[in-house]
Amino acid sequence: MTTLLIRNMVCDRCRRVVREELEKLGLTLEKVDLGVVNVTKWPENLSTEKVQRTLQENGFDLVADKKQSLVEHIKILLINEVQHLKGERLSSENYSTFLERKLGYEYSYLSSLFSASEGHTLEKYIIALKIEKVKEWLRYDELALSEIAWRLSYSSVQHLSNQFRQVTGYTPGQFRKLTNVQRLGLDDIKGN
Numbered sequence: 001m002t003t004l005l006i007r008n009m010v011c012d013r014c015r016r017v018v019r020e021e022l023e024k025l026g027l028t029l030e031k032v033d034l035g036v037v038n039v040t041k042w043p044e045n046l047s048t049e050k051v052q053r054t055l056q057e058n059g060f061d062l063v064a065d066k067k068q069s070l071v072e073h074i075k076i077l078l079i080n081e082v083q084h085l086k087g088e089r090l091s092s093e094n095y096s097t098f099l100e101r102k103l104g105y106e107y108s109y110l111s112s113l114f115s116a117s118e119g120h121t122l123e124k125y126i127i128a129l130k131i132e133k134v135k136e137w138l139r140y141d142e143l144a145l146s147e148i149a150w151r152l153s154y155s156s157v158q159h160l161s162n163q164f165r166q167v168t169g170y171t172p173g174q175f176r177k178l179t180n181v182q183r184l185g186l187d188d189i190k191g192n
Contacts, residue, residue, distance in 0.1 A: 001039065001040055002038075002039040002042055003036060003037070003038055003039070004036070004051070004062060005035060005062065005064075005069045005072060006018060006035055006036070006037060006060050006061065006062060007035070007061040007063050007072055009060060010034065010076075010083075015032050018032060018037060018060060019037075021054050021055070021058055022037065022039075022051070022054075024054075025046055025051060027039050027041065027042060027043070027046070028040045034076045034079070035063075035073065035075075035076045048062070067113055070103070070105075071117045074099060074103070074110060074114055074122070078099075078126060079129065081095075082126065082129040083129060083133055085151070088102070095122075127163060127167065128167070130152050130154075130163075131168065134148055134160065135168075135175065138172055138175050139176075141176060145160065145172055160172070
């Protein structure tokens with residue numbers, strides 16, 4: 001079995017596209033998860049370069065470096081927790097402890113690796129993910145701000161509001177009223 005590590009797989013639609021494109025190339029797949037594809041059969045005449053080109057044409061990329069693979073795994077864990085609310089993080093756990101538990105490395109190592117690779121800190125990345133989720137919920141106007149703060153583990157509505165304003169330049173109330181604000185795709189989120 002061959003395991004492919006793939007960058008920019010951030011949602012179920014990504015999984016479907018990757019599965020379809022790789023199967024078109026003749027690969028037999030055992031499992032397709034966010035960022036990871038297990039291949040059980042690889043046609044002899046199919047080059048890795050062809051797979052790479054096909055993935056790139058669809059906005060993905062093969063990850064060959066072990067450190068970069070770990071960075072992608074960090075992103076997938078955080079996207080699952082913040083954007084998809086998978087609930088693997090214990091309620092008593094902060095994100096640093098969660099990442100240590102899931103990945104088996106000290107947070108200081110993960111943090112420095114992430115910063116070196118991505119050009120911004122893990123903390124800023126987590127905040128950016130949370131703010132994009134807040135934008136989504138504000139746009140659909142389904143939840144009160146107190147519910148949003150609770151779901152995203154903010155200590156208070158005020159903390160959420162302050163952080164939201166710092167990142168976006170708007171209060172949550174002002175943002176709800178805007179009609180032309182674009183949200184970022186999950187693979188476009190940076191912690192700047």
